Amino acid sequence: MRRIKVIVAKLGLDGHDRGAKVIARALAEAGMDVVYTGMRQTPRQVVETAVQEDADVVGISILSGSHLELVKEFMDEMRRRGVDVPVMVGGIIPPEDEESLRQMGVAEVFGPGTPLSIIVDKVRSLAAVRRV
Amino acid sequence: MEAAMKWDKQAISKLISLIEDGEELDYEPVRRSRVVGITGPPGAGKSTLIYAMMKMLPGNLKLAALTIDPTSPFSGGSFMGNRIRMQDLSDHPNIFIRSLATHGSRGGLSYEAISTVNLLEHVGADYIFLETVGAGQVDTDVRKIVDTVVVLLPPLAGDEIQALKMGLMEIGDIYVASKGDSPESDKVLLDIEAMLRMVAPRAWGPKSLKVSPLYGQGVPELIKAIEDHHNYLESNGLLTNILSNRLELMMRLHAQALLDELIEKSAELREARKGSLRPREAAARVMGLRGPRLDHVAVAARDAESLIGKLAALGIRKIGEEVVEEQGVKVVMLGLSNSRVEVLIPLSGDSTVARFLERREGIHHVAILVDNLDEFKKAASSVGLEFLPASSKGAEGSRVAFINPRGLGGVLLEVVEKKYEHKI
Numbered sequence: 001m002r003r004i005k006v007i008v009a010k011l012g013l014d015g016h017d018r019g020a021k022v023i024a025r026a027l028a029e030a031g032m033d034v035v036y037t038g039m040r041q042t043p044r045q046v047v048e049t050a051v052q053e054d055a056d057v058v059g060i061s062i063l064s065g066s067h068l069e070l071v072k073e074f075m076d077e078m079r080r081r082g083v084d085v086p087v088m089v090g091g092i093i094p095p096e097d098e099e100s101l102r103q104m105g106v107a108e109v110f111g112p113g114t115p116l117s118i119i120v121d122k123v124r125s126l127a128a129v130r131r132v
Numbered sequence: 133m134e135a136a137m138k139w140d141k142q143a144i145s146k147l148i149s150l151i152e153d154g155e156e157l158d159y160e161p162v163r164r165s166r167v168v169g170i171t172g173p174p175g176a177g178k179s180t181l182i183y184a185m186m187k188m189l190p191g192n193l194k195l196a197a198l199t200i201d202p203t204s205p206f207s208g209g210s211f212m213g214n215r216i217r218m219q220d221l222s223d224h225p226n227i228f229i230r231s232l233a234t235h236g237s238r239g240g241l242s243y244e245a246i247s248t249v250n251l252l253e254h255v256g257a258d259y260i261f262l263e264t265v266g267a268g269q270v271d272t273d274v275r276k277i278v279d280t281v282v283v284l285l286p287p288l289a290g291d292e293i294q295a296l297k298m299g300l301m302e303i304g305d306i307y308v309a310s311k312g313d314s315p316e317s318d319k320v321l322l323d324i325e326a327m328l329r330m331v332a333p334r335a336w337g338p339k340s341l342k343v344s345p346l347y348g349q350g351v352p353e354l355i356k357a358i359e360d361h362h363n364y365l366e367s368n369g370l371l372t373n374i375l376s377n378r379l380e381l382m383m384r385l386h387a388q389a390l391l392d393e394l395i396e397k398s399a400e401l402r403e404a405r406k407g408s409l410r411p412r413e414a415a416a417r418v419m420g421l422r423g424p425r426l427d428h429v430a431v432a433a434r435d436a437e438s439l440i441g442k443l444a445a446l447g448i449r450k451i452g453e454e455v456v457e458e459q460g461v462k463v464v465m466l467g468l469s470n471s472r473v474e475v476l477i478p479l480s481g482d483s484t485v486a487r488f489l490e491r492r493e494g495i496h497h498v499a500i501l502v503d504n505l506d507e508f509k510k511a512a513s514s515v516g517l518e519f520l521p522a523s524s525k526g527a528e529g530s531r532v533a534f535i536n537p538r539g540l541g542g543v544l545l546e547v548v549e550k551k552y553e554h555k556i
């Protein structure tokens with residue numbers, strides 16, 4: 001049986017990769033297959049990665065402050081390509097932007113200090129919904 | 133599948149997921165790709181090299197990369213980072229990249245990985261690059277299922293190279309000193325060449341070269357060497373054999389997985405662990421190769437032809453027949469998994485089977501296989517069972533005996549001991 005497969009990606013020119021790697025490791029240690037794309041990804045590259053890997057969940061890490069533009073572009077590209085996979089965003093996201101991200105179709109937003117166990121549980125439940 | 137044949141990546145990707153879920157896809161595997169295995173120690177530069185080759189190959193070719201990462205034996209999960217080196221090709225229309233984890237394949241290639249190679253070939257990839265971390269079993273497996281094995285050796289100190297060479301020198305078609313921009317890589321290339329001079333010459337003498345994909349050096353030469361090797365295989369008719377190897381390895385891998393499951397659930401495992409059953413004996417028993425077990429069930433019917441016809445319709449088909457003159461009977465054998473049904477047809481009115489049929493139809497006798505007939509006979513006598521005088525030698529050195537049904541609830545039991553049934 002296939003494990004839960006998660007893409008962890010970094011969009012844009014943001015060089016903060018510590019959080020993304022921490023998340024990727026934690027999900028792998030929780031028994032998932034985690035594909036880490038590395039930094040400096042375009043929205044299109046990440047969408048194509050989700051397609052080719054048949055991901056259950058896509059997680060995006062942004063600490064640069066340009067989350068609104070990048071995530072908008074990313075979600076548009078997902079729709080254009082017809083990819084229906086839940087998206088989570090983490091990093092430095094001001095509380096007032098959370099709602100805007102959800103409006104765009106983002107399933108979950110996680111800021112600094114979120115316990116890893118909560119993130120692991122959330123990925124599991126998002127993946128379970130998609131698999132049925 | 134139709135969409136996948138048109139290189140629809142979403143469709144290909146879903147099919148690979150089906151393979152990972154254990155489904156069998158319905159298609160006839162073919163050979164049409166150049167399948168290249170890239171192996172070498174962790175960090176040798178395998179992903180970077182695949183990226184450089186994909187970037188350099190003509191843009192109209194369909195290229196696939198399948199990268200295999202180890203599953204953690206502790207968590208069951210995996211961290212797959214090979215894409216990092218290839219990401220800016222991920223939105224190229226002709227390129228398809230997929231990461232697979234080794235899962236339950238004991239560190240070797242998994243059934244799913246080989247099946248995915250077959251699928252990518254079927255949907256028309258011109259090149260398939262298979263990245264694996266070089267280590268023991270994986271290498272020997274990769275060797276069998278790809279056309280060309282490229283072994284990467286990074287710049288390393290002499291001792292480390294010596295150790296690596298032991299395992300890797302048998303399997304490569306092309307040896308590559310990677311990270312050729314580093315001064316030590318010249319030494320690695322010399323080492324490789326010295327060593328290739330020592331191994332017995334083969335029809336395809338392994339090639340060696342130096343690459344530095346980060347600086348775009350040596351990559352066209354490597355692509356050329358892969359082409360040459362492919363042409364060599366093709367002109368010697370060796371390409372179809374590789375497909376057969378894949379199918380064989382898939383069968384073996386699946387059989388091993390089934391066996392693991394069988395062992396896991398078995399009472400024999402507990403007995404072997406306690407020491408109450410010898411490991412060798414426990415292993416054979418788990419597979420149904422030792423201990424008393426069903427050999428066949430013999431039936432007699434007045435309309436034998438009709439019985440045989442109906443059983444055939446139920447999937448129990450004829451696998452042979454034999455005339456046993458001294459018993460006055462023809463035996464038609466029908467196959468069951470690990471056993472068989474024998475339909476007894478009397479040749480004359482005075483045979484025992486004819487007399488049986490005068491009384492009734494049905495099960496004539498049940499035959500079991502035992503490991504040692506003499507021991508079995510002793511045990512049977514000790515509980516008051518008697519043997520019929522008809523006991524005799526069977527075919528191919530096997531021995532048989534019949535137990536009088538009177539002592540066994542009316543069941544006529546044939547006991548068979550076969551010699552040399554299994555090699556080990």
Ligand code: B12
Nearest residue numbers: 015016017018019059061063064065090091111112113114
């Ligand atoms: C360490 C750090 C750096 C390191 C980065 C090292 C590295 N390789 O990652 C260095 C020194 C290189 C650096 C540089 C810069 N930094 Co800095 N950096 C930080 C710092 C102090 C900590 C970030 C961190 O690693 N946290 C630890 C990780 C584990 O936490 P995390 O990333 O937040 O992840 C958690 C959650 O957010 C969430 N999460 C994150 N990603 C994801 C993804 C998914 C899928 C999920 C589910 C969850 C999730 O889960 C994690 C665990 O709870 C922050 C301040 C802060 N306290 O956050 C500033 C900070 C991010 N940096 C900042 C800035 C401005 C910069 C620079 C521009 C500074 C400069 N002027 O030079 C440069 C830019 C570098 C670049 N190229 O992008 C600002 C960003 C401001 C903004 N967004 O508006 C911050 C917020 C500091 C500040 N208060 O000003 N930085």
Ligand SMILES: Nc1nc2c(ncn2[C@@H]2O[C@H](COP(=O)(O)OP(=O)(O)OP(=O)(O)O)[C@@H](O)[C@H]2O)c(=O)[nH]1
Nearest residue numbers: 173174175176177178179180217311312344345346
């Ligand atoms: N100097 C130099 N570095 C290289 C070259 N090729 C790869 N590297 C670096 O070597 C490191 C490992 O490269 P990868 O391509 O990820 O190696 P790999 O063999 O795929 O690694 P694993 O998949 O982790 O086993 C990276 O930091 C690369 O940038 C090269 O030609 N020259």
Ligand SMILES: [Mg+2]
Nearest residue numbers: 178179214263
């Ligand atoms: Mg790699």
